[in-house]
Amino acid sequence: MKSLQKGYLELNQIWLSRQEYDAHKKRLQQNQRMSPPKDYRIYEQVKKTQYLNNRKRELMKWQTIQEQNAQILARLAKISNRSPTVFQNLNWKASQLVWYSKRQKIIKRTKITNRK
Secondary structure: OHHHHHHHHHHHHHHHHHHHHHHHHHHHHHHHHHOOOOOHHHHHHHHHHHHHHHHHHHHHHHHHHHHHHHHHHHHHHHHHOOOHHHHHHHHHHHHHHHHHHHHHHHHHHHHHHHHO
């Protein structure tokens, strides 16, 4: 009987030590996730370079979009045989007309919904 109790005690001790080990390992993993690297300067530098790279990427996107728009305007100007500045003014007026017509549609919709 004593040997059986002794066996249970040993198993219980092993189980407890295993639980403590798992808890300790989990705490270490959480601390690693929460704490920055040992050298904080490296961490700051990495964050800074990531920010700069993202910013450069955004600027490159906008530059390519602007270049594409300029190319399209140049093609349209060639087609219409007008100077690019005149065509840009016409394009701006057309966009204003589109905006105004959309605004009028919205006003009409709100008037109709208010009547109901």
